[in-house]
Amino acid sequence: MEYKLQKPVHGTIGTTKYQCVIEWRNGQFIADEPEIQGGKDTGPDPFTLLLSSLASCTLVTLRMYIDRKGWDIPEFKVKTNLWQSKDGDSTITFIDRDITLPAGIEPEKKNRLLEIAANCPISKLLEGNIKVRSYIFHEEDVDKKIKYTNGDITVVWKPELCKHSGRCVTQLPKVFNLKTKPWVTMSGADTEAIKAQVERCPTGALSWIKNEDTPSE
Ligand code: SF4
Numbered sequence: 001m002e003y004k005l006q007k008p009v010h011g012t013i014g015t016t017k018y019q020c021v022i023e024w025r026n027g028q029f030i031a032d033e034p035e036i037q038g039g040k041d042t043g044p045d046p047f048t049l050l051l052s053s054l055a056s057c058t059l060v061t062l063r064m065y066i067d068r069k070g071w072d073i074p075e076f077k078v079k080t081n082l083w084q085s086k087d088g089d090s091t092i093t094f095i096d097r098d099i100t101l102p103a104g105i106e107p108e109k110k111n112r113l114l115e116i117a118a119n120c121p122i123s124k125l126l127e128g129n130i131k132v133r134s135y136i137f138h139e140e141d142v143d144k145k146i147k148y149t150n151g152d153i154t155v156v157w158k159p160e161l162c163k164h165s166g167r168c169v170t171q172l173p174k175v176f177n178l179k180t181k182p183w184v185t186m187s188g189a190d191t192e193a194i195k196a197q198v199e200r201c202p203t204g205a206l207s208w209i210k211n212e213d214t215p216s217e
Pocket residue numbers: 161162163164165166167168169200201202203204205206
């Protein structure tokens with residue numbers, strides 16, 4: 001498992017209703033709720049952010065395609081909105097995406113651009129199989145390093161980075177087992193097996209150090 005974003009999106013909210021500071025790879029922006037929802041409308045709301053993602057992905061994907069083809073389309077626009085309807089207990093969401101091209105584009109080109117838009121990465125993501133996994137951390141855990149030793153090496157686990165891919169738990173359950181306390185049992189395998197497993201952690205949550213290299217704390 002490898003994450004798409006090297007730097008995850010971080011959001012923080014305080015008591016000012018409902019201003020969220022969203023930090024992304026290269027800066028930050030404010031998200032908020034409209035006044036009708038009790039916010040101050042100082043930034044886009046979550047639905048707007050979602051639709052902006054689709055709009056920008058469509059624009060970029062089409063621009064790349066148009067440029068590759070060498071078509072003369074200097075500017076075009078995308079408008080997105082959504083509506084929802086109830087079907088028994090479930091909610092069905094319809095997202096409409098309107099692409100406006102300059103006048104005079106041939107019908108074959110328009111059809112091709114529609115196909116390309118339907119295959120932009122965010123379209124595929126929204127229409128695919130999505131699962132949201134949520135975990136709770138305490139503030140004090142964020143920079144916490146938890147250490148386990150077997151005399152030879154010390155395994156360091158950073159809970160904030162652990163995304164529970166489950167790789168260690170399924171591949172070396174005698175050492176990594178969420179049902180035991182602590183969840184890492186260093187006597188469960190030899191040092192080489194533990195080192196090899198730690199190096200397979202996809203997020204960097206696990207690392208190891210030789211005990212003679214361990215700085216005293
Ligand atoms: S420590 Fe690494 S391999 Fe184990 S569950 Fe967390 S992210 Fe996955």
